[in-house]
Amino acid sequence: MNRVSVEHLTDPAFLASLQPLRIVARRVVRGGRHAEHLSRQRGSGLEFADYRAYTPGDDLRAIDWNIYRRLGRVFVRLFEEQQDLPLYVLPDVSSSLHFEPDSPRARACLQTTLAIASVSLNQHDRVGIFPFAEELRVHEAPTSGKNRVLPIARRLAEVEFKDQTDLCSALRRFGAMNLRQGLCVVVSDFFDQKGADAIVEQLGQLRHRLLLVQLFRKEDRDPDLQGDLRLVDSETGEAENVSVTPELLQRMQTAYDQHQQALVDFARTRSAGFLRIDVDQPIVPQLAQVFEEGALQV
């Protein structure tokens, strides 16, 4: 079966290592639930935001009587509303992540998904999981609750890796869901046959804040291949007969680098996060490097 063992996702040490991590949103849009992220909405939070003149109907408890005593005018104190940041994780479950022995890419993909989801759930955020390959599926509707980590892990273990990557279609479908603005995390190798430009175009149309997590192995760019080879695509099954020469290898690396550069440029211009995770290395330390000082600013 093209699945990842649930033990890889429910390892206590793995889950415990996620506790110090948190995601900090600069602002979240109004309309969410009460949570830990600052909202543009003024409300009953703890952080003082501003004063404004009293108008009938305002909560009398918000009147600042010291101001009234000094100035003789009635003002009410405004506080920052703390709301949740919806998290939408789009893990890539195409067959390109599950063709190698031990499937390190698939395991890393789901661990990364679970890690980010776990961090958000610990912050009382709502988390939705939308795995995709050729199509986008709603695996977990956006809900919150700290106790949902293990159920999500078990559900993720049921995900089957198959079909080709069609990230563009998946992003289009996700954008059409018209979900509340939040943080959209795409966990993928970003190897869509339509190319990096098409991916970037679809990403640019999303209204959410973006975090792009690219899974990679070193041999993706520096393969240890020599001689006459029949390279078979892990997703499409299409084969290319190549005679690997230094020149050809260099051209392949140039194409790979151009693909990467397109994603990096997009992330920079869009102020999106871009994280590369080596699937052959432990996941959490790599995530921790991105969560600078324990928090990821988005």
Place this chain on the structure above:
Amino acid sequence: MNLTNLSPLGLLLGALALAGVTFALQILRVRHREQRVVTTMFWRQALQEERVRVFRERFRHPLAWLLITAIAVLSWFAYARPSIDREPDMDVVVLVDGSAQSSVDELEQDLATAAGIARGLRNDERRVFVLSSSARCLLDSGEPVALLEERAEALGPASTHNTIDRVLPGLVGTGDRPLRVYLVGRQDLRSDTVETVQAARGGEVEWFRVLGKRGDEPADPAPSAEVLGFGVDPTFGVLATLRGVEASSVQLFFDGQEVLEDPAVRSVSVTAEGVESLLELSWSSPSAEPGELELSVAGVTTRATWPGQTTTNVALQFGASSSAIRAAFRQVIESDATLSIVAEAASADVTVGDDAQADLRLVASEGGRSTFHFQGLGPAQLQRIVTRTGLSDLDADALATTLGRPVTVGSEEVGPRQVSIDRAVFDGDARLLESRVFPVLARESVHWLANRSSAPRRAAVGVPIDDLAGSSIARLDRGASDEITRIETLGLPFVPSASGRHRALEGQEFEVSLQTSAFVSAGLATTAEIEVVDPPTQGPTLGLDRWLLLIVLTLGVFEWVSVRRGRMP
């Protein structure tokens, strides 16, 4: 470079095989190793870029190409069997006894011994022969030893005696190089043969006898009772030649009746150096009826078929003017034991005379008629009858000059057999009666008219029969009339290769015996002492072609290792 051991077909097949091997290598080379990768889109982009950039495929893998080219060229070169041109140090002749003296197992052992000797010698300096009635070359100089093993596979002892003394001088020939002769087995060699060969080769001749596995067997201390030859020769009456046999232990039966007591059967016992006793058994007046002969020597029985002896009755019917001719014919006929003169033409099988009804008649000269005319004879047999009747030896020019007209021989296929001879050849200065041709002409003409062969003749294994050149000879089984072998002599004199009864196309039968005068004298002559040595143990030498093949093998291993380690595509 030596390509002499390759036939054109072999060379072509070798070239095709080489082409096939290189083709297979090319196929293996372009067969891509399958490798699954996460995506091929970057490789595809790189390939598209490469295809756009270049007009033709670049020259790939120069090291691999050089290696394959080296392997192919070296293989081809090795296949050509190059050799360094230098004169061999000596000529070596290996002689294996393939006569009736060797059993099948012994011959097999001797051939293996000879192959071992050949392997230890340079290809261009040794030859291997198997000797029976003649010498058959099993391995010529320059040929690989494998050919010997292939040629010797179906070889068995021939039912002939060994003719080493007769053929050896011709085999070794003359030359300046030293000669070494290996006698494999126990075949004897006469002293005078040794002297003849040494004289021809300037004296630098080494003689060795190699017994091989036979050396493990105890040598015969003395020749045991042995039948060297047993055959039927009605003309000369010799029946058998025996060695190591006491006359008292010999019994001869004809159709079950012992005939050794017949005064016509006599035995001659001779003793010579090297031969304890040689007994020659003769029967001077055998039976006219066919039958079975059995020779029993010390309990061992040998059988032969006596074909019988029939007589042709001839009537001479000449006029008074032909008395001299009549007398000449009478003399010829009386000298042939199978011909008998009768007075009455009615009881004659053949009539000879100047009468028009005679089977062999003398006719007056006519314009356009042949001098010698054979009726009932096809044109295809004309040449044969000319040879058989001795007309081929006739001095036709002198006779034509005497007659004043051409001497011709003609034939006519239609009609009963009849021979017409121009009477003019007997008259005047022609004097055919005094010619040496006449007795043959008269006797053979009568036999031909009687549709019978001449008297059974004596023939011996290995002795050519010149007048059977171009004939088809059937070898008949002993004691049976079934033809088991037909031999075409293709214009060459027929050389019997085995003893037994034979029949020529004309119906003439003859018995081939193992015994010849030379054979008997061989038994009487001194046998040369040959030093017995062990088979040479020198291992096979590696020729230049073998070294080339070793290099090819090494290069092949190198390529394989390089491919496996990814150093070569």
